[in-house]
Amino acid sequence: MTADLHHAVVLLSGGLDSATVLAMARADGYRCHAISFDYGQRHRAELTACREVAASLGAADHRTVRLDLGAIGGSALTDSSIDVPEAPSEGIPVTYVPARNTVFLSLALGYAEVVGAFDLFIGVNAVDYSGYPDCRPAFIRSFEETANLATRAGVEGTDRFRVHAPLSELSKAAIIRRGIDLGVDYSRTVSCYQADDEGRACGRCDSCRLRAAGFRDAGVADPTRYRAHGEEGAV
Numbered sequence: 001m002t003a004d005l006h007h008a009v010v011l012l013s014g015g016l017d018s019a020t021v022l023a024m025a026r027a028d029g030y031r032c033h034a035i036s037f038d039y040g041q042r043h044r045a046e047l048t049a050c051r052e053v054a055a056s057l058g059a060a061d062h063r064t065v066r067l068d069l070g071a072i073g074g075s076a077l078t079d080s081s082i083d084v085p086e087a088p089s090e091g092i093p094v095t096y097v098p099a100r101n102t103v104f105l106s107l108a109l110g111y112a113e114v115v116g117a118f119d120l121f122i123g124v125n126a127v128d129y130s131g132y133p134d135c136r137p138a139f140i141r142s143f144e145e146t147a148n149l150a151t152r153a154g155v156e157g158t159d160r161f162r163v164h165a166p167l168s169e170l171s172k173a174a175i176i177r178r179g180i181d182l183g184v185d186y187s188r189t190v191s192c193y194q195a196d197d198e199g200r201a202c203g204r205c206d207s208c209r210l211r212a213a214g215f216r217d218a219g220v221a222d223p224t225r226y227r228a229h230g231e232e233g234a235v
Helices: 016-027 045-056 100-115 137-149 152-156 172-181 206-218
Strands: 007-011 031-038 061-066 119-121 162-164
Touching: 007 016, 007 100, 016 031, 016 045, 016 119, 016 172, 031 045, 031 100, 045 061, 100 119, 100 137, 137 152, 137 162, 172 206
Parallel strands: 007 031, 007 119, 031 061, 119 162
Antiparallel strands: none
16 A cells, blocks of 8 residues: 555554544544554453444544463453552552553554554553553654664655654643543543443552543543442442
């Protein structure tokens, strides 16, 4: 396919941040090819959210790539024997999935070569985040350089790959306000590390706390569906 600067590949997780990034890329005039990953995560609800978000925000297409990061383990998000922490922790938390964003961006880069895109969008954030090393701007810059060294298009000089992380320096509240302005329906998104099969959040994990604080600080009603009192893991 002929390279087209108006095509972009957007990593879509089903959460608040990636939904906002998809809306931002669309608003900037890109034809967005959304890509999600069924990587052995604890719950399936976020994959349902990915499909709904992609459709509601006008992605040109959406595909889900299956891989098994649970095979290497090492994370509470892929290994049910490791409890998801419900209190803030020091250092890099056990919800960090080893090399996840490196793997995801690599697959997104391959997809970009196929569809003729030179722009990749990812919803990493270095302000309101859980301390993951692959969410830092230094990592994004490094991967962009790698993308241009490791691809046919990059080596032939057809164009230069760009990795966009437009949320990197924004607070969660600022992200939410931006998404609201762009018409994002956050009720479709799932951020909880241990959501149930219906996509209802626990209200206790780090991701839930960051999300709830973001809506509160933005002065926006929180559309998150939480599990009822008395249910396992519920608020």
